Structure formats: structure tokens, C-alpha cells
Amino acid sequence: MEILVALMLGVLTTCGVYLVLRPRTFSVVLGLTMLSHAVNLFLFSMGRLHSNAPAVIGAAEQHADPLPQALVLTAIVISFAMTAFVVALALRSALELRNDHVDGVDKEEEPI
Amino acid sequence: MTLLLILLLPLVLLPAPVLLRRFPRAAVSSALLAPALILWLLLPLLPAVLQGGVLLWHFDWIPTLGLSLSLRLDALAALFVALISGIGLAVIFYAHHYFAGKPDAPRFFAMILGFMMAMLGIVLSENLLFMLVFWEMTSLISFLLIGFYGQKRISRRGARLSLFITGGGGLALLAAILLMGSVAGSLQISEILAQAELLQQHSSFPWILGLFLLGVFTKSAQFPFHLWLPHAMSAPTPVSAYLHSATMVKAGIFLMMRLYPVFSGTESWFYWVVAIGFITLLVGSFVAIFMHDMKGLLAYSTISHLGLITLLLGYGTEAALTVAVFHLINHALFKAPLFMMAGSIDKAAGTRDLRQINGMARHYPLLAVLSFIPTAAMAGLPYLNGYFSKKLFIVESFQSSGSGWFALLIPALAILGAAFSVGYAIRLFHNTFFNGKPQDIPNWPLPAISGWVYLPLACFAALCLWIGFWPEVVLHQLVEPVVQAAQGNVALASDFSRYDLAVLQQYPWLTGISILTFAGGLALYSTRKALFAWHDSLPTVDAKDIFESWMSWLIERSQQGVHLVENGSLQRYVIYLVLTALLFTSWPLLQLQQWRGELALMPVDPMSAGALVLLMVMAVAVAVLHRQRLIALLFTGATGLLITVGFARFSAPDLALTQFSVEVMAIFIMMLALSFLPQSSPKEKVRYRAKRDAVVATIAGIGVGVLSFAVMTRPQQTISDYFLVNSVPGGGGTNVVNVILVDFRGFDTLGEIAVLAIAALAVFALTRNLRLKGHTPSAEHIDAWHGYAQPYPLILRTLARPLLPMALLVSAYIFLRGHNLPGGGFIAGLITAAALSLQYVACGIRWAQVRMLTQFRPLIGAGLLIAGLTGLGSLWFDHPFLTTWFSYFELPLIGKFELATALLFDLGVYATVVGSTMLILANMGRLMTIHGPGKEIG
Structure with a gap:
């Protein structure tokens, strides 16, 4: 299972980085979402993988590491806030600069 | 505590002149108060200090960096404190009349007080790092003062040049200090002096010496760093009199004396310091004759005298050190009044070009008389302070210069240098006060000079005469304790050898040499027309122009460099960022011996495996189809939901709940945004870029995958046990x-x-x-x-x-x-x-x-x-x-x-x-x- 999870983390990171490097803001937003998924899962995997062992006292015999979970929980919420911010930024730059290239200029393209 | 008070007094009084700018007299009085009080505070400390006592005051500032506020007053520091405050007093008094009727004075006083504080900090610091703070401060204030008339281009350029040279030297000095600190284990001067032998034998001693000399030579205007000093003459004349002849340029000399036991006596110190000092002495005195600008002449003369002191320090003998300290005092006493004279004439006549200023004795007879004494002292006439320092210098060059051709060359060159200095002294005096009538003076008829200006001039002249008549008093009472302090002897040694002027009697032919130098000087001056013609035929080189062209070249290149990296393309920055991250993380990852850890793997069940594979397919679909934005967005949402399932599967119900609700919101927001954006991305124009990015991204993915696999298969040491145990008893929640x-x-x-x-x-x-x-x-x-x-x-x-x-x-x-x-x-x-x-x-x-x-x-x-x-x-x-x-x-x-x-x-x-x-x-x-x-x- 660890191999599969590691592979999935690799794929998520690859897709995230590739999309972040694209020239259009929307791809970058998608890429950032992917990357934050990857980062959250990576942090989560630092607590190792556990089956049927929620970190609730009394609910199971063993408990997964609660610390990475607490960390990731806030990370999820903050990455949501960041995504929202980037989206607003992308929107604003696209509407003000009349194109959605990350560099803000795209001479060969018609303005939207 | 008195030491701290001495140091802080100028700073405390700094705002006073600016606040009192409407009342010029009150402003100058408040400025004068600082040096006067310092002298008053210093006086009771002097007897103990001159007996070889050392006063220390200590306060830990940043102990981990070895930085402490610690002050030290011994005879050497006391001499400099006296010079700084004494000459400061005269200069501020003079400046009041120099700036009379102009609004610049308060600003000037404030800066001078700031400078005074910095200079006192240099000489009083016991900690070298602390000293360096003040060292840099003097460079900065000097920059401001040279650029005092910032509206003039020449001032700005001169200021930049001087800051560049002295600031660069400060960096070298910082490196030298840190090296010394790491070898000696402390930055306190007393501890470094105690470890002089260890330092000299250490393998990095050549580095320390080289960097140290670079630092002090730039500050004390030694060849080839002397170039900034003549260009600093665009500062107001009181600044030149104070900073650029009496105090700041002596900071380098001071530091050489302060750390004298660490460096002197080594062979490399001898050759470098003697050679550079000599070249500076000769170049300075030779160029000075050709200067038509009075202040330029004085600047080159200062350079040559600084070279002389440096040279004496290079000899490394106690006798030479004594002469160096003696000459340092003398130079300060005769150079400051000469600058004041030049400033007064410049202000009255509106020019300081020696070709225009002639025959001033008729207009300002008192000035002529008062200037004659320091000029003669500079030339080395009998019964004046300069006479002894020059003679002793020649004696020392006979005694200290070792053997072989060097032994003959040094005295010969010393005599030549002395002749040059006689030459420029005669030129300065004769040309200014006699030599026919004034020509094309801008301010004609010449206005009267305020009588108060003569007061500081008269004081300096009296001191020159006094030392000239009773040199033994100064030598024994002041110079010798200073020499002892510089050599690091805390208490006066019992076998303390009194430097005796009787040494002069051993060389009866010295008088002959004196006459020879005067004859040489006169000969030079009398053939001046031919010499000037020859000098004019030489190509003119302006250090400022060369400096400016270097600077603009440098700025252009660095701008090109910046544009190469920072070209405004965010897309490019991102790849730089990713590549840097890859570089720094892949290196330790590649060092990893074994990727697979020893933990047993979790068995795979078909359900989870299917979900994970599906998740990967979705993610890849987003990357591949990212140009069809709506579809890519839907796949992104699906990825997020599958991750929710993943959290639930691996025992993180809280995360699953959070991820689920966040995912809904996030997709929602992106959907909203998409309705304003184009529905698809255009094809990329640069073909290779997508392939390159795919390669980079794959490397990043492999790195993350390998890293997480390596961690997940290794046993874990967690601090969470504490949380698990204390959650119910301590936090009241399961x-x-x-x-x-x-x-x-x-x-x-x-x-x-x-x-x-x-x-x-x-x-x-x-x-x-x-x-x-x-x-x-x-x-x-x-x-x-x-x-x-x-x-x-x-x-x-x-x-x-x-x-x-x-x-x-x-x-x-x-x-x-x-x-x-x-x-x-x-x-x-x-x-x-x-x-x-x-x-x-x-x-x-x-x-x-x-x-x-x-x-x-x-x-x-x-x-x-x-x-x-x-x-x-x-x-x-x-x-x-x-x-x-x-x-x-x-x-x-x-x-x-x-x-x-x-x-x-x-x-x-x-x-x-x-x-x-x-x-x-x-x-x-x-x-x-x-x-x-x-x-x-x-």
C-alpha cells in the first residue's frame, strides 16, 4: 500500500508542478490545488499509514498519529483560503489586463 | 562611567544646534559645549592614564556574537580624545565665523558632533566589532560632509568616491577583525593583544595582516587609496581641517598603533608598511607642489605626512614609534591652522587658486604672520615642532632600515621627500602672501576677515612654538606614555628607556642635511615655472572620471545581469523556484543508501488500490486536459473527493470531513471564476517548454514519491504519545x-x-x-x-x-x-x-x-x-x-x-x-x- 500511496503522491506532485508552470492563470490555479493536495497528503503520510485506527480515545485499540492530522486539517482550510485568493487575483488580473497570461502580457492574443 | 559620558556627550548635544538654528550664537555655544565638556571630563583622568593606567568600562551587548559595549581609556586613547575634542573645539569656533550669515551652520554643527561621537567611539572602544561600528559611522558622516554642498556635481562625485574607498576598506577591516576574533577567541582588544604571538604564528596571519592593512590604508589615504582625499576637498574648509587632516584620516594610524603589538616586528609588516608609507610620502609631497588649488596642495601634503607616520610605524622599533606619535601630534597642530588660513582666504577672495591669489600679506598682514609659524613648522624650520619630528625621522631612517641597498635607499629617499615638502611649504606661503599682486580675484576689493578667526590660528601657532622650544616636555610627559600604551605595556616598565633628544647630537651632520633639504626646496620652488610647464604637458588623469566610468560600467553590467534573471516573466520565476528546490532537495535524497525502510508494508486491498489508481488517472487527466478548462475543473473536483475517501480509509475522519466540505467550496469558487475567463487555453507557442516542464515536473514527482516512501517505511518516533495520553485527563476530550x-x-x-x-x-x-x-x-x-x-x-x-x-x-x-x-x-x-x-x-x-x-x-x-x-x-x-x-x-x-x-x-x-x-x-x-x-x- 505504501508503494501505491507514494506513487500517487508522485503523480499528484508531477501534475501540480506541470500545471503551475503553464502560462495561463487558470491552469496555475488548478496546479496549486493539485500541489496543495499533494502537500497535505505528504504531511499526512509522515504519520505513517494506519487502518481502522482513528485518533479518538476509546474508538479503537490503536491510534493513528494525531499530530499530522491536526496540522493537515488547518492546512486544508488555509490552502482553501489561498486558492480563493489566487482565484480572485487571477480574476482581477484577467479583467484588468484583458488577458489571462501569468505574465500579464500576451501580445499575440486578442484581449478577452 | 565617565568614559560613556565622554562618548555620548556629542550625541546628546547633537540636536541642540538644529533646534537653536534661529539663534546662531546659542547654536554655536551648544556645539562648543560638547568638546569643552569632554576636555573637562578628561582632565582629571589624565594623571592616572599617563602613569600607565587603563580605565575600562564594560557592558555585554550581544554576548553570543562576542559584541560588547566596552570602553577603554589608556594614554593612546587619551591622546586621541584630546586631539579630537581640542581640535574640534577650534574647528567649531572657526566654523561659526566661516559660515557667518549662511543658513548651513546648524546642519554642519550637528554633523560635526555626530562625527565627533563616532571618532571618540573608535578611539575608546575596547571591543573591535564595536569599534568597527564607529569606523563605518565616520565613513558615512564623511560622505555626508564631503557632499555638504550636494547641489554641486563635484561634491557629489567626490563624496561617492570617498565612500566607495573608505567603505570598501571598512569591509576588509571587518573581515580582518572577524578572522582575528576567531583565532584569538575574543574580540576584546586587551585579549587580542595578549595573544599577539598566537596570532602571528597562525596560518591565517597573512590574510589578517593583508585585510587589516587594506582597511587602515584606505582610511588613512595611503597610496594607491589616497585618491579620495584630494577629492574630499570639495567639503567646506572646517571639514577639511577637522576630518581630512586631523582626525578621520588618523583613524587608520590609530588602529595601527592600537594593534601595534599584534602586527609589528613581523617581516611582512615591515616591508609592506614601510614600502607603502614611503611611496605615499613621496607621491604626496611631489604632487603637492604642482597643485594650484590651495586645499589640494594641503591635501597632498596631508597624504605625504600620513605616509611618513605609516612609514615610521612600519619600522617596528620603539624609537620609530615614538617619533610617529610625536609627528602625529605635530601634524595635527600645524595642518589644521593651515586649512583655516586657506578657508579664510577662499571665503574672502572667492577663489583658492594659487595662480590668482598672490600678495595677500598686504591685505591680511596678521594672517600672514600667524600662517608663517605653521608653514615653517611643516617645512621643518628650527624652534618649531616640525623641526624635531623631521630630524628624528631622518635619524630613524638611518637607524632602522636594515642592511644592504635598502639601508642607503631609504635615507636618500627620505631626504628627497623632505626637500619636496620644503618646496611645497615655500610655495604655499610665498605664493599666497607675496609673489606679486592678486590677479582676477572675484571678490574685489577684498573684504576684511573677522578678528575672531585669528583666535584659533593664534592658539595653534602658540602650540607649535611651545613644542618647538620645549620638545622634551611633550616627548616625556605625553608621547612616551602613549608609546608604552601602544606597545601594550599596561604599567610603565622599569627598564623604560627614555627617548632622548640627545640622539640628535650623535649626528652632527644632521644640520647639514637640514640645510640640504632647504636648499633643495628652494631650488624646486625657484624653478617652478619650468616645472609647471612640464607638469602641464603631462596627460591629465582625473580619478573621479575613472571612478565614475568604472561605476557606470559596473552598474550597466549588473543591470544586465539582473534583467537576465528578473525579466518580468512570472512563468520563468516559477521554474527557477522549482529548479532551486529540486537542486537542494535532490542532493541529500541521492545520498540515501536505502530507500525502502524496515517497516512491514501494509497489505493492499483491491478497493483501496482501485481508488488510488483512479485518483492517479484523474490527476493525470487534469494535467493532460488542462486546456479544456471546465473538464479539467471537474476532474480536479473528482481528485479532491477521492482524496477525501483516502483520508477516511487511512484513519483520519476529521480530515475526510474537512476535505469534503472544502472541496465543494473550492470547486464552487473556481467555477464562478471560470465564467469570467476564457473557456479554453490557447495552444502554447513555445513547443519545447511544455516538454521541458513535463520533465522537470516528473523529476519533482519522483523526488516526492521516493521521499515519502522512504519515510513511510521507516519506524516513527513521535511526540504524539503525549497528546494521546493527556487528551482526556488534560484536555477533557477524546x-x-x-x-x-x-x-x-x-x-x-x-x-x-x-x-x-x-x-x-x-x-x-x-x-x-x-x-x-x-x-x-x-x-x-x-x-x-x-x-x-x-x-x-x-x-x-x-x-x-x-x-x-x-x-x-x-x-x-x-x-x-x-x-x-x-x-x-x-x-x-x-x-x-x-x-x-x-x-x-x-x-x-x-x-x-x-x-x-x-x-x-x-x-x-x-x-x-x-x-x-x-x-x-x-x-x-x-x-x-x-x-x-x-x-x-x-x-x-x-x-x-x-x-x-x-x-x-x-x-x-x-x-x-x-x-x-x-x-x-x-x-x-x-x-x-x-x-x-x-x-x-x-
């Missing part, structure tokens, strides 16, 4: 994740909700005045909307309304149980936000706005306030910030239940999350309405 969030790590959570709030407010600000060019629907459009159909689907509308109370109930339940079962403020907040935004989606923003609470920003504030106040509440009960309190209560019918302040904190989290999420969603959604960005929500 859901450890939630207890960590609201209790153990509550402060982190407080920070995180603050971040969330800031992001939401930023979105609010970004969408506030957004101009939707071409996106506002036309009147026809609106008619069409109203005429045809309700834009909101009927089934959704019907379902959304009864759903709201149910969803709110669920979120209340999730919130309340959060402490013991999966749930809590974050998740409950997100569920509430999802339920509320469903109303916006189903029924439209106007409908929802009329019916719903929309004060989102106050809600965020309230949330943060509740969370913060809960934390502060524990302070009330004398517990640390954010300590929770809980207890169990028994209620009839309901049973046992728990009350905890953590719940209150979680309420703050809940309110912030709801407020932030709704603020973001409502404002993004507002853009969609036919009304466009009209009223703001929140």
Missing part, C-alpha cells in the same frame, strides 16, 4: 485531533484562523472595485432574462430551503461533538457555509441577501475576538495564555455533559470560518449578478 487544535496547539490555530481571515479580506478587497469590462449585461439581456425564465432551477430552489435548517442542525451537532468525536469548529463552519451558499446558488444573490445575515466581516472579527478572549481569559485565572478549563455536570433528563472553555475557543474558530468562507463566496458570486459590482456584501 477526539485527540480536535483537542490538539483547540487546546494543546491552540495558539497555532489562532494564527491559522487569522490567516484565513486575512485571505478572505484580501479577496473582498480584490473584488471590491473590480471593473467588469464588457461583462455587464445590456438592457436587452436583462429583459430577456426577466421575460423568458427564472434563471434558478425550480427543484433546487424547492429543496434548498428545507435543507437549510437541517444542514444547520447537522453542523451544530458536528460542532458540539467535536471535542469527543470527529468534528469541531472548522468542519462545522464549513458545513454551515456550504448550506448558506446553497441558498445563494439556488435562489440568487439578491434573494439571499434580503433574507440572510450578511455581516460577514463583523462575523470574522467576532470570531477572532472570541478565540482571542478565550485565550486571554486563562490569564485572568493565572494560567498561561490559552489554557483550557473543563468540568462535567449532571443535568436531569440529559445526563452527564461537559463544559469546556475549549468549546468557546472552537466557537471563535467556527465563526471565523463561516465568515471568511461566506465573504469569499458572496463577493465572487456578486460579480455574476446582472447588477455587477454594485453594493458590496459583507
Whole structure:
């Protein structure tokens, strides 16, 4: 299972980085979402993988590491806030600069 | 403590001249107060210090860096304090008359006082690093003072050149000091002096010496760094008299004396310092003759005298050191009045060109008499202070210069240098006061010079005469204790050899040499016309021009370099960022011997494997189809939902709940944004870029995958056992994740909700005045909307309304149980936000706005306030910030239940999350309405 999870983390990171490097803001937003998924899962995997062992006292015999979970929980919420911010930024730059290239200029393209 | 007072006095009085700028007399008095008080404070300390005593004052500043505020007053420091404050007193007095009638004086006084403080800091510091702070300060204030007339181009360029040279030297000195500190283990001067032998034998001694000399030679204008000093002459004349002849340029000399035991006596010190000193002496005195500018002449003369002192220090003998200290005092005493003379004539005549200024003796007879004494002292006439220092210098060059051809060359060159200096002294005096009539003087007829100006001049002249008549007094009472202090002898040694002027009697032919130098000087001066003609035929080289052209070349190249890296393309920055991260992380990863750790792998079950594979397929689909934006967005949502399943599978129910509700919101927002953006991305023009990025991304992916695999298969050492054990007894909750969030790590959570709030407010600000060019629907459009159909689907509308109370109930339940079962403020907040935004989606923003609470920003504030106040509440009960309190209560019918302040904190989290999420969603959604960005929500 660890191999599969590691592979999935690799794929998520690859897709995230590739999309972040694209020239259009929307791809970058998608890429950032992917990357934050990857980062959250990576942090989560630092607590190792556990089956049927929620970190609730009394609910199971063993408990997964609660610390990475607490960390990731806030990370999820903050990455949501960041995504929202980037989206607003992308929107604003696209509407003000009349194109959605990350560099803000795209001479060969018609303005939207 | 007196030492600290001495150091801080000028700083305390610094604002006074500026505050009193309307009353020139009061301003100058307040400025004069500083050096006068310093002298008064110094006087009672002198007897002890001149007996070989050392006064120390210590205060640890940054002990870990070895930086301390510690001051040291011994004879050497006392001599410099006396010079700095004494000459400072005269210069400030003189400057009052120099600037008479001009508004510049207060600014000048303030800077001079600042400079005085910095200079006192250099000579009083016991810690080398602390000293360097003042060292740099003098460079900076010198820069400001040279550029005093900043509107003149020549001033600005001179100031830049001097800052460049002295500042660069300061960096070299810093390196030398740090090296010394690392070898000696301390930056305190007394400890470094005690370890002189260790330093000299250390392998990095050549580096230390080289960097140290670079530092002091730049400051003390030694060849080839002397170039800045003549260009510093664009400063007002009091500055030249004070900084650039008497004090700042002596800072390098001072430091060489201060660390004399560390360096002197080594072979490399001897050759380098003697050679550089000699070249400086000769170049300075030779060039000085050709200067038509009075101050330029004096500047080159200063350079040559500094070279002489350096040369004497290079000999490394006690006798030479004695002569060096003696000459240092003499030079300060005769050079300052000469600058004052030059300044007075410059101010009266409006020019200081020696070709125009002639025959001044007729107009200013008193000035001529008073200037004659220092000029003669500079030339080395008998019964004046310069006479002895020059003679002793020649004696020392005979005695100290070793053997071989060097032994003959040095005295010969010394005599030549002495002849040159006689030459320029005669030129300065004869040319200024005699030599025919003035020619083309701008201020004609010449105005009278204020009588007060003569006062400092007369004082200096009297001192020159006094030392000339009784040199033994100064030599024995002042110079010898200074020499002892410089050699690091704390108490006067018993075998203390008195330097005796009788040494002069041993060389009867010295008088012959003196006459020879005078004859040489006179001969040079009398053939001046031929010499000037020869000099004019030489190509002129201006150091400032060369410097400026170097600078502009350097600036151009560095701008090109900057443009190469920083070309405005964010896309390119991102790849730099990714590549840097790869570079720094892949190196340790490649060092890894074994990727697979020793932990047993978890067995694979088909269900999870299928989900993980599906997740990967979805992610790849997003990357491949990213140009069809809507489809890519849908796949992104699917990826997020599968991750939710993953969290649930691997025992993280809280995360699954959070991820699920966040995912809905995030896709929602991106969907909103997409409606304003193009629906597909155009094909990329640069073909290779996509391939290159794919390669880079794959490497990054492999790295992350390998790293996580390596970690996951290794046994874990966690601090979480503490949390698991203490969750129920300490935090009163069985859901450890939630207890960590609201209790153990509550402060982190407080920070995180603050971040969330800031992001939401930023979105609010970004969408506030957004101009939707071409996106506002036309009147026809609106008619069409109203005429045809309700834009909101009927089934959704019907379902959304009864759903709201149910969803709110669920979120209340999730919130309340959060402490013991999966749930809590974050998740409950997100569920509430999802339920509320469903109303916006189903029924439209106007409908929802009329019916719903929309004060989102106050809600965020309230949330943060509740969370913060809960934390502060524990302070009330004398517990640390954010300590929770809980207890169990028994209620009839309901049973046992728990009350905890953590719940209150979680309420703050809940309110912030709801407020932030709704603020973001409502404002993004507002853009969609036919009304466009009209009223703001929140």
C-alpha cells in the first residue's frame, strides 16, 4: 500500500508542478490545488499509514498519529483560503489586463 | 562611567544646534559645549592614564556574537580624545565665523558632533566589532560632509568616491577583525593583544595582516587609496581641517598603533608598511607642489605626512614609534591652522587658486604672520615642532632600515621627500602672501576677515612654538606614555628607556642635511615655472572620471545581469523556484543508501488500490486536459473527493470531513471564476517548454514519491504519545485531533484562523472595485432574462430551503461533538457555509441577501475576538495564555455533559470560518449578478 500511496503522491506532485508552470492563470490555479493536495497528503503520510485506527480515545485499540492530522486539517482550510485568493487575483488580473497570461502580457492574443 | 559620558556627550548635544538654528550664537555655544565638556571630563583622568593606567568600562551587548559595549581609556586613547575634542573645539569656533550669515551652520554643527561621537567611539572602544561600528559611522558622516554642498556635481562625485574607498576598506577591516576574533577567541582588544604571538604564528596571519592593512590604508589615504582625499576637498574648509587632516584620516594610524603589538616586528609588516608609507610620502609631497588649488596642495601634503607616520610605524622599533606619535601630534597642530588660513582666504577672495591669489600679506598682514609659524613648522624650520619630528625621522631612517641597498635607499629617499615638502611649504606661503599682486580675484576689493578667526590660528601657532622650544616636555610627559600604551605595556616598565633628544647630537651632520633639504626646496620652488610647464604637458588623469566610468560600467553590467534573471516573466520565476528546490532537495535524497525502510508494508486491498489508481488517472487527466478548462475543473473536483475517501480509509475522519466540505467550496469558487475567463487555453507557442516542464515536473514527482516512501517505511518516533495520553485527563476530550487544535496547539490555530481571515479580506478587497469590462449585461439581456425564465432551477430552489435548517442542525451537532468525536469548529463552519451558499446558488444573490445575515466581516472579527478572549481569559485565572478549563455536570433528563472553555475557543474558530468562507463566496458570486459590482456584501 505504501508503494501505491507514494506513487500517487508522485503523480499528484508531477501534475501540480506541470500545471503551475503553464502560462495561463487558470491552469496555475488548478496546479496549486493539485500541489496543495499533494502537500497535505505528504504531511499526512509522515504519520505513517494506519487502518481502522482513528485518533479518538476509546474508538479503537490503536491510534493513528494525531499530530499530522491536526496540522493537515488547518492546512486544508488555509490552502482553501489561498486558492480563493489566487482565484480572485487571477480574476482581477484577467479583467484588468484583458488577458489571462501569468505574465500579464500576451501580445499575440486578442484581449478577452 | 565617565568614559560613556565622554562618548555620548556629542550625541546628546547633537540636536541642540538644529533646534537653536534661529539663534546662531546659542547654536554655536551648544556645539562648543560638547568638546569643552569632554576636555573637562578628561582632565582629571589624565594623571592616572599617563602613569600607565587603563580605565575600562564594560557592558555585554550581544554576548553570543562576542559584541560588547566596552570602553577603554589608556594614554593612546587619551591622546586621541584630546586631539579630537581640542581640535574640534577650534574647528567649531572657526566654523561659526566661516559660515557667518549662511543658513548651513546648524546642519554642519550637528554633523560635526555626530562625527565627533563616532571618532571618540573608535578611539575608546575596547571591543573591535564595536569599534568597527564607529569606523563605518565616520565613513558615512564623511560622505555626508564631503557632499555638504550636494547641489554641486563635484561634491557629489567626490563624496561617492570617498565612500566607495573608505567603505570598501571598512569591509576588509571587518573581515580582518572577524578572522582575528576567531583565532584569538575574543574580540576584546586587551585579549587580542595578549595573544599577539598566537596570532602571528597562525596560518591565517597573512590574510589578517593583508585585510587589516587594506582597511587602515584606505582610511588613512595611503597610496594607491589616497585618491579620495584630494577629492574630499570639495567639503567646506572646517571639514577639511577637522576630518581630512586631523582626525578621520588618523583613524587608520590609530588602529595601527592600537594593534601595534599584534602586527609589528613581523617581516611582512615591515616591508609592506614601510614600502607603502614611503611611496605615499613621496607621491604626496611631489604632487603637492604642482597643485594650484590651495586645499589640494594641503591635501597632498596631508597624504605625504600620513605616509611618513605609516612609514615610521612600519619600522617596528620603539624609537620609530615614538617619533610617529610625536609627528602625529605635530601634524595635527600645524595642518589644521593651515586649512583655516586657506578657508579664510577662499571665503574672502572667492577663489583658492594659487595662480590668482598672490600678495595677500598686504591685505591680511596678521594672517600672514600667524600662517608663517605653521608653514615653517611643516617645512621643518628650527624652534618649531616640525623641526624635531623631521630630524628624528631622518635619524630613524638611518637607524632602522636594515642592511644592504635598502639601508642607503631609504635615507636618500627620505631626504628627497623632505626637500619636496620644503618646496611645497615655500610655495604655499610665498605664493599666497607675496609673489606679486592678486590677479582676477572675484571678490574685489577684498573684504576684511573677522578678528575672531585669528583666535584659533593664534592658539595653534602658540602650540607649535611651545613644542618647538620645549620638545622634551611633550616627548616625556605625553608621547612616551602613549608609546608604552601602544606597545601594550599596561604599567610603565622599569627598564623604560627614555627617548632622548640627545640622539640628535650623535649626528652632527644632521644640520647639514637640514640645510640640504632647504636648499633643495628652494631650488624646486625657484624653478617652478619650468616645472609647471612640464607638469602641464603631462596627460591629465582625473580619478573621479575613472571612478565614475568604472561605476557606470559596473552598474550597466549588473543591470544586465539582473534583467537576465528578473525579466518580468512570472512563468520563468516559477521554474527557477522549482529548479532551486529540486537542486537542494535532490542532493541529500541521492545520498540515501536505502530507500525502502524496515517497516512491514501494509497489505493492499483491491478497493483501496482501485481508488488510488483512479485518483492517479484523474490527476493525470487534469494535467493532460488542462486546456479544456471546465473538464479539467471537474476532474480536479473528482481528485479532491477521492482524496477525501483516502483520508477516511487511512484513519483520519476529521480530515475526510474537512476535505469534503472544502472541496465543494473550492470547486464552487473556481467555477464562478471560470465564467469570467476564457473557456479554453490557447495552444502554447513555445513547443519545447511544455516538454521541458513535463520533465522537470516528473523529476519533482519522483523526488516526492521516493521521499515519502522512504519515510513511510521507516519506524516513527513521535511526540504524539503525549497528546494521546493527556487528551482526556488534560484536555477533557477524546477526539485527540480536535483537542490538539483547540487546546494543546491552540495558539497555532489562532494564527491559522487569522490567516484565513486575512485571505478572505484580501479577496473582498480584490473584488471590491473590480471593473467588469464588457461583462455587464445590456438592457436587452436583462429583459430577456426577466421575460423568458427564472434563471434558478425550480427543484433546487424547492429543496434548498428545507435543507437549510437541517444542514444547520447537522453542523451544530458536528460542532458540539467535536471535542469527543470527529468534528469541531472548522468542519462545522464549513458545513454551515456550504448550506448558506446553497441558498445563494439556488435562489440568487439578491434573494439571499434580503433574507440572510450578511455581516460577514463583523462575523470574522467576532470570531477572532472570541478565540482571542478565550485565550486571554486563562490569564485572568493565572494560567498561561490559552489554557483550557473543563468540568462535567449532571443535568436531569440529559445526563452527564461537559463544559469546556475549549468549546468557546472552537466557537471563535467556527465563526471565523463561516465568515471568511461566506465573504469569499458572496463577493465572487456578486460579480455574476446582472447588477455587477454594485453594493458590496459583507
